[in-house]
Amino acid sequence: MEMRMDWDADGALRLALQGRLDLETVPDIRKRVLKALKKKPSAQVAVDLSGIERMDTAGVAFLVELRNLVGGKAGDWRLEKASGAVMKMLELARLDVLADAGADHGRD
Amino acid sequence: MEGLLLDVLSGLGRWTLGHVRGTGRAGIFLMHGVRGVFRKPKKFRAILGHVHFIGTKSFFVIGFTAAFTGMVLGLQGYYTLSKFGSEGLLGAAVALSLIRELGPVLSALMVTGRAGSAICAEIGIMRIEEQIDALECMAIDPHAYLIAPRFVASLVAMPLLTAFFDVVGIAGGYLVGVSLLGVNPGAYLDGMQKSVEWLDVYMGLVKSFIFAMLFIWICTYKGYFAGVDRGSFGPEDVGRATTDAVVVSSVAILVSDYVVTSLLL
Amino acid sequence: MAETEAGAIIQVKSLNSFYGQRRVLQDISFEVPAGKVTVIMGVSGCGKSTLLRHLIGLKPTDPGQIFVEGRDLAGFDARQMEAFRKRIGVLFQAGALFNSMSVRDNIAVPLRVHTRLAEPTISIMVRIKLHQVGLTRFGDYMPSQLSGGMRKRAGLARALAMDPEMLFVDEPSSGLDPITAAGLDDLILELREAMGMTLIVVTHELESAFRIADQLIVLDQGRVLAAGMPESIRESRDERVVQFLTRRADERTRDQEGYLSDLLTGGRKVGVHP
Ligand SMILES: Nc1ncnc2c1ncn2[C@@H]1O[C@H](COP(=O)(O)OP(=O)(O)OP(=O)(O)O)[C@@H](O)[C@H]1O
Ligand SMILES: [Mg+2]
Numbered sequence: 141m142e143m144r145m146d147w148d149a150d151g152a153l154r155l156a157l158q159g160r161l162d163l164e165t166v167p168d169i170r171k172r173v174l175k176a177l178k179k180k181p182s183a184q185v186a187v188d189l190s191g192i193e194r195m196d197t198a199g200v201a202f203l204v205e206l207r208n209l210v211g212g213k214a215g216d217w218r219l220e221k222a223s224g225a226v227m228k229m230l231e232l233a234r235l236d237v238l239a240d241a242g243a244d245h246g247r248d
Numbered sequence: 249m250e251g252l253l254l255d256v257l258s259g260l261g262r263w264t265l266g267h268v269r270g271t272g273r274a275g276i277f278l279m280h281g282v283r284g285v286f287r288k289p290k291k292f293r294a295i296l297g298h299v300h301f302i303g304t305k306s307f308f309v310i311g312f313t314a315a316f317t318g319m320v321l322g323l324q325g326y327y328t329l330s331k332f333g334s335e336g337l338l339g340a341a342v343a344l345s346l347i348r349e350l351g352p353v354l355s356a357l358m359v360t361g362r363a364g365s366a367i368c369a370e371i372g373i374m375r376i377e378e379q380i381d382a383l384e385c386m387a388i389d390p391h392a393y394l395i396a397p398r399f400v401a402s403l404v405a406m407p408l409l410t411a412f413f414d415v416v417g418i419a420g421g422y423l424v425g426v427s428l429l430g431v432n433p434g435a436y437l438d439g440m441q442k443s444v445e446w447l448d449v450y451m452g453l454v455k456s457f458i459f460a461m462l463f464i465w466i467c468t469y470k471g472y473f474a475g476v477d478r479g480s481f482g483p484e485d486v487g488r489a490t491t492d493a494v495v496v497s498s499v500a501i502l503v504s505d506y507v508v509t510s511l512l513l
Numbered sequence: 514m515a516e517t518e519a520g521a522i523i524q525v526k527s528l529n530s531f532y533g534q535r536r537v538l539q540d541i542s543f544e545v546p547a548g549k550v551t552v553i554m555g556v557s558g559c560g561k562s563t564l565l566r567h568l569i570g571l572k573p574t575d576p577g578q579i580f581v582e583g584r585d586l587a588g589f590d591a592r593q594m595e596a597f598r599k600r601i602g603v604l605f606q607a608g609a610l611f612n613s614m615s616v617r618d619n620i621a622v623p624l625r626v627h628t629r630l631a632e633p634t635i636s637i638m639v640r641i642k643l644h645q646v647g648l649t650r651f652g653d654y655m656p657s658q659l660s661g662g663m664r665k666r667a668g669l670a671r672a673l674a675m676d677p678e679m680l681f682v683d684e685p686s687s688g689l690d691p692i693t694a695a696g697l698d699d700l701i702l703e704l705r706e707a708m709g710m711t712l713i714v715v716t717h718e719l720e721s722a723f724r725i726a727d728q729l730i731v732l733d734q735g736r737v738l739a740a741g742m743p744e745s746i747r748e749s750r751d752e753r754v755v756q757f758l759t760r761r762a763d764e765r766t767r768d769q770e771g772y773l774s775d776l777l778t779g780g781r782k783v784g785v786h787p
Contacts, residue, residue, distance in 0.1 A: 163675065167629040196676040196708075198630055201637035208633075228707035233641045289626040370613070381571050382609040386623045386675075387598035393626070479532060 141165040142191070145176050152184035153177070153210070158191030161199035170202055177209055185210045190221035200233045266477075277391075277469050281399050284392030294397035295404070302363045302398075303405030307412065309358050314413040317350055318342060318420025325421070326429050335429075339436035340443035342421035343414075347444060347452045351414040353505050356459035359409060360497045364467040367398060368493035371471030372486035380472070395468050399461070406460030407453060414452070451512050458504055463497040470496070522547040522679065522711050523568060524580040530563055530572065530735075537563050539735045545728075548709045550701060552722045555732035556757070561715045562606055564732070565681055568713065569603055570594055599627065602672035606683040606715075608664040610656040610671070616643070617652035620671045627675065642670040645700055647693060662688040666697070673704075679711045680704065686718055694718065698725050719758065723747070731757060 142158035155173070159165070185206055192199070207217040222230060230236045285291075325341045371394060374380050383390045418440070425431040470493035475485030523545035530538035537560045545551050553561050566572040567579060570586055579586040581597060589597065610619050620639045624630055630638075643649055646666040656664055669685055685701075686694035698721050704710045716722050722729060722743075729746045731739045731754060739746050739754045746754065 163624075163628050163630065166634060167631065170631060170634060197638050197641055197673075198628070198634060198676075201634045201641060204637050205633055225707075232645070232703055232707045234644060373612070377607060377612070378605045378609040379611055381566075382603065382605060382611075384571065385569055385598055385601065385603040386626070387595045388623070388626050 141169065143169055143172065145173070147180060147182065148184075150184075151180075151182050152186060153180075153182040154186050154188065155206075156188040156191060160194045161192050161202065162194060162196040163198045166198045166202045170205070173206070174209065183210055184216040186218040186220060188220050189226050190223065192223065192226050195226050195229050197229070197233065200229055200235065204235070270477075273473070274465070274469050277395075277472065278465050280389075280391040281395040281465070281468070284389060284396035285400060287389065287392040287396075289388070289393060291392075291397040291400075294393075295400050298398050298401030299405050301366075302359060302401050303409060306359050306362055306405070306409055309362055310355055310409050310413050311416050313354055313358050314351075314416035315420040317354060317413075318346065318417030318422075319424045321345060321350075321417070322421035322424030322429070326425055326431065335425075335431050336435035337439050337443075338421070338425045338431050339418075339438070339440035342425070343418055343440040343444050344448060346414045346417040346421075347448050349505075349509075351410050351417060352452050352455035352459055353501060355410045355413045355456065356406065356463055356501045357498055359406065360463045360467070360494055360501070364463050364497055365490050365494050367464070368467040368471040368474075368490045369486055371395075371468055372474035372489045375472060375474045375476070376481035376483070376486060390472075395472070398468055399464055402460045402464035403457060407456045410452060410456040447512075451509070454512065455505065455508055458508060459501050462500045462504060466497045466500060467493040469493075520546045520548075522582060523713075524583075525568075526578055526580070528564075528567060528574065528578040530560070530567060530574075532563075537735050538567075541732075541735075541737055543728075543730050543737060543740050545711060545713060547711050548705065549727035550705055550712045550714060550725050551728045551730065552726035553713065553715045553730045553732065554717070554719075554722055554757070555738075557717075559732045560735045561732060562683055565603075565683055565713070565715060569601060569681055570597065599675070600678045602675065602677035602680045604665070604668045604672045604680075604682040604685060606687075608656070608661075608668035610664055610668055612656045614655075615652065616648065616654050616656065616659070616667045616670075619656070619667065620674050622671070623674045638674070639670075642673055643667075645673070646670045647696060660688075662690075662693065665689070666693075669697070676708060677710070679713070681713045683715045684717065685714065686716065686721060694721060701725050719760070733757070 141160055144154075144156040144158075146154045146156075148154060153176075157169070161169070187203060187206065189195075203219060210216055219230075227236060321342045322338065325338050326335060329335050329337055329341065371380075374394070380390050380394070383393060422433075422436055426433045426436050470489040471486075474489035475481045478485065521544040525541055525543050525545075528538055528541040529536060541564065543551075553564065555561055563572065567574050570589065574587050576585055576587040584593075586597075610616070611622065614622075617636075617639050620642055621635050624635045624638065639652065640649070643652055646669050648663060648666055648670065651659065651663065651667070656667065659667060665685060665688065669682065672680060672682065682701075685697050689697070701712055701714065702725055705712060712725075714722075714725065726743045729739075729741065729743050730737060731746065733753055738757070739749055739751060747758065749755065749758075
């Protein structure tokens with residue numbers, strides 16, 4: 141599992157995840173993100189999901205939790221570039237409305 | 249006639265085999281439970297919960313039993329000792345009987361009746377409702393998850409309850425002996441202090457550990473295998489297991505009490 | 514031995530099962546294709562739950578009768594069994610919820626034991642599962658405060674907690690109204706779609722069976738009466754299959770003499786005799 145964290149000029153956190161986001165990888169990823177946010181608090185987060193090969197409910201739950209970690213308003217939390225498989229998992233969790241699908245819908 | 253003889257013999261054989269098998273299974277069960285203490289999952293919170301159930305919730309019963317046991321010891325002791333004109337030894341007599349014998353035994357019997365039966369029924373219900381099967385299907389070892397925490401909790405709670413029993417019992421003896429019958433308070437306490445030795449306390453402690461292990465082993469075992477031998481899993485199997493558990497535990501406590509006493513003397 | 518056919522994750526080869534002397538399953542053979550829904554049907558008491566117990570390794574099986582990915586289930590040691598069981602989820606016929614803890618804690622049990630996930634993450638996962646089975650507001654309830662159908666769904670949520678590869682469910686929709694039952698059917702199909710889950714579903718409901726099944730197995734008195742794609746079952750000419758599908762009750766006791774003698778002698782235990 142790879143993860144990149146960048147901060148925009150206006151302090152928004154950009155998270156790019158790669159590989160598996162599941163039961164086994166989520167605990168470490170969560171720890172790292174928490175630590176980074178503690179060092180450099182950010183009120184906005186955007187997650188780039190395009191690199192995710194496999195995601196399970198733990199992954200979905202982590203993405204949801206992120207929203208809480210940055211303050212918790214709808215506009216401050218964005219899921220971007222969800223692939224088909226990832227979208228299906230979000231659908232299964234009834235959260236598909238929250239994510240932007242596919243690379244062409246991306247906003248960067 | 250021959251048929252009858254054969255019937256009796258085969259019945260006897262089946263009975264023996266059944267008991268041998270049962271004993272072997274109980275031994276393996278104990279081993280798995282003890283091994284489970286050192287295995288996943290973490291069980292600190294579960295142990296706390298069971299200590300609360302076995303220990304804290306038994307306080308009232310134990311206190312009550314202890315008070316009256318101590319009081320009766322005070323009465324009887326006074327009656328006997330006064331025949332020899334040695335009422336002053338009352339404190340020693342009460343304390344020694346409680347610490348060496350009655351404290352551990354009665355605490356264990358009361359805990360068996362109060363908590364042991366409930367534990368057996370709880371685990372028995374988990375058996376008949378397939379909850380234990382469900383645990384196995386989650387790759388969770390029921391011995392480590394269900395049984396081991398109860399083993400540890402019992403070993404923690406029983407000595408404490410026994411100590412509590414001893415203290416309350418001695419106070420009960422004091423109440424009757426000193427306050428009602430007029431034994432000299434100094435003599436009561438002083439005699440106690442002089443006569444009770446480390447070996448007595450040690451014996452009581454060893455007993456309470458052994459009883460704790462025995463009762464929790466038997467009660468969890470009976471619940472765990474409720475109905476398994478008959479291949480039927482109904483409420484009546486839990487009832488039967490619970491009755492068995494209490495009877496067998498009580499007998500085991502009394503028998504082992506004799507054995508331990510004779511070994512430690 | 515036992516080379517896996519392409520796609521079969523579980524193979525059952527002439528499985529026999531006994532309770533004591535009585536044989537309840539006889540010569541059962543079929544395969545469970547990976548990533549598909551296999552539905553097991555049959556009248557009450559025909560041995561469906563017993564078959565499930567064999568598949569999940571709860572009832573001991575003789576060697577050479579059940580294979581998981583080509584390996585004999587009977588030969589699994591403790592570690593292999595644990596590995597297998599981490600990959601499966603099971604819903605028992607009666608739910609088998611732990612009645613000493615809330616629904617929420619029930620679902621969290623496998624997560625707390627097997628993963629290092631933080632408690633906030635777990636609690637979100639639990640809510641997602643509850644939502645999937647339509648029990649959003651019932652996390653804090655104790656199992657004894659739920660209805661039978663709700664207990665079933667809570668059990669399903671628990672079976673799904675670890676996102677298992679294989680899911681075994683024993684009559685998920687018994688005791689449910691048609692609408693909730695249809696919701697569960699949808700969920701089953703979604704799980705197959707989204708996660709490629711392999712599902713083995715026991716059910717009585719014909720309609721639901723035909724909706725979700727990729728493969729149908731009809732049991733009758735401990736034997737496989739028919740097995741195959743739903744269409745082929747529907748077109749079957751077999752008398753017993755037709756009877757089962759058209760829900761005709763067993764014919765009035767044809768054997769009047771035998772019935773009479775049963776009435777008089779108290780009868781004997783029924784079943785497939787060895
Ligand atoms: N513990 C047991 N001991 C003895 N016989 C059993 C036991 N469990 C089940 N049986 C017998 O095995 C047969 C099959 O039972 P099983 O529970 O597998 O049926 P089923 O198909 O699941 O029925 P249902 O649809 O009613 O749940 C029944 O005839 C039953 O009498
Ligand atoms: Mg059944």
